[in-house]
Amino acid sequence: MPLRLRKQVLRNPMPDQKNATAVAEHVAAVLRDRIVKGELTARDRIVERQLSAELDVSRTPIREALKLLEADGLIEITLHRGAIVSDYKPEDAVVLFDVISVLESLAARRVCEGMTPSTLQRLEDLHGQMLEYHHAGRTNDYFDHNTLIHDFIIQSCANPVLITTHNRLMIRARRGRYLAILNEARLEQAVAEHEDLMQAFRHESADKAAQVWERHLRHTGETVAAVLLAEADI
Numbered sequence: 001m002p003l004r005l006r007k008q009v010l011r012n013p014m015p016d017q018k019n020a021t022a023v024a025e026h027v028a029a030v031l032r033d034r035i036v037k038g039e040l041t042a043r044d045r046i047v048e049r050q051l052s053a054e055l056d057v058s059r060t061p062i063r064e065a066l067k068l069l070e071a072d073g074l075i076e077i078t079l080h081r082g083a084i085v086s087d088y089k090p091e092d093a094v095v096l097f098d099v100i101s102v103l104e105s106l107a108a109r110r111v112c113e114g115m116t117p118s119t120l121q122r123l124e125d126l127h128g129q130m131l132e133y134h135h136a137g138r139t140n141d142y143f144d145h146n147t148l149i150h151d152f153i154i155q156s157c158a159n160p161v162l163i164t165t166h167n168r169l170m171i172r173a174r175r176g177r178y179l180a181i182l183n184e185a186r187l188e189q190a191v192a193e194h195e196d197l198m199q200a201f202r203h204e205s206a207d208k209a210a211q212v213w214e215r216h217l218r219h220t221g222e223t224v225a226a227v228l229l230a231e232a233d234i
Contacts, residue, residue, distance in 0.1 A: 023057055024064035030055065031065065035074050035085055036175045037140070038182075046075065046083040072171045088175055090225040096173045097221025103166045104150065105214035107157035108197065112206040119156060120201060126152060127198050134191055143181055147174070149194065153213075176224035186223040190216065 031051075034040045048062050055062075066083045069075045077083050111119065130145035154166050181187050193216040200209035 020061055020064070023061040024068065027051070027055060027057060027062055027065035028068040031069055032072070032074060032171075035069075036178050038178060040085050042085050042087045044085045045081060046085070048082070074172065074175070088172075088228060090228040092172070093176045093221050093224035093228060096169060096176070097217055097224065100166065100169055100173055101214045101217035101221065103162055103169075104154065104217050105210045107154050107159070107162060107166070108200075108213040109206045109210040110157040110159060111153050112201055112204060112209040114158065115201060115204055122152065123149065123198065123201060127194060130194070131191070134187075139181065143178055146181070146190075146194075147177070176228075177220060179227045180220045180223040183223055183227060186219070189219060193219070 031040070031046065040046070046066065048059050048066075051062055052059050066075060066077060070077050070083075074086055075083050076086050126145055126149045130142060130149060133142040133145055154163055157163065181190065193212060196212045197209060197216070200206075200212055
């Protein structure tokens with residue numbers, strides 16, 4: 001299935017086209033978001049000519065963007081079909097989230113151990129806004145703020161090796177996290193787990209924070225694998 005044109009306004013404006021690297025990164029970000037949100041699904045074709053017309057950019061930065069996504073493992077570039085979205089299999093979710101759960105658990109522990117009033121306030125603000133979006137049924141905004149919380153914990157853990165490793169894994173895993181929030185039962189469970197984490201942070205219980213967050217990520221991986229398995233059976 002070829003890429004579907006979207007006539008909506010993009011969230012972020014296109015960079016100055018004289019900056020070829022910035023344009024390529026912008027195009028890659030647009031496509032990455034569509035893959036994560038399921039607007040482009042496994043085996044969909046990404047047609048350079050079509051994307052060039054939609055985004056009003058030349059083919060050169062589009063080709064560079066596709067190379068970036070290929071390096072991320074999000075697309076495959078073949079001789080006969082061109083660029084297609086990579087498969088995302090149940091076993092991919094299991095192994096990815098098995099590792100991510102350990103990394104994020106350690107990050108939560110380190111953040112809790114070094115908790116400051118400003119860090120806790122930032123987490124409270126993000127958590128509160130995420131809950132508002134959840135109650136309003138604003139799925140994309142909920143997902144974005146949920147992601148901000150996960151990313152803030154990672155960036156605040158003061159471990160550059162963990163941060164770099166996690167960022168690389170999440171390029172592919174974020175695609176699965178969006179699938180998980182579309183499962184209503186898992187969504188409610190995830191919201192409760194976020195509140196459990198905040199309680200651990202408020203009481204500065206590092207062991208509890210680590211346990212809650214590892215369980216949270218493992219549940220997400222299990223849900224993603226189950227969703228992908230169900231889709232494969234259709």
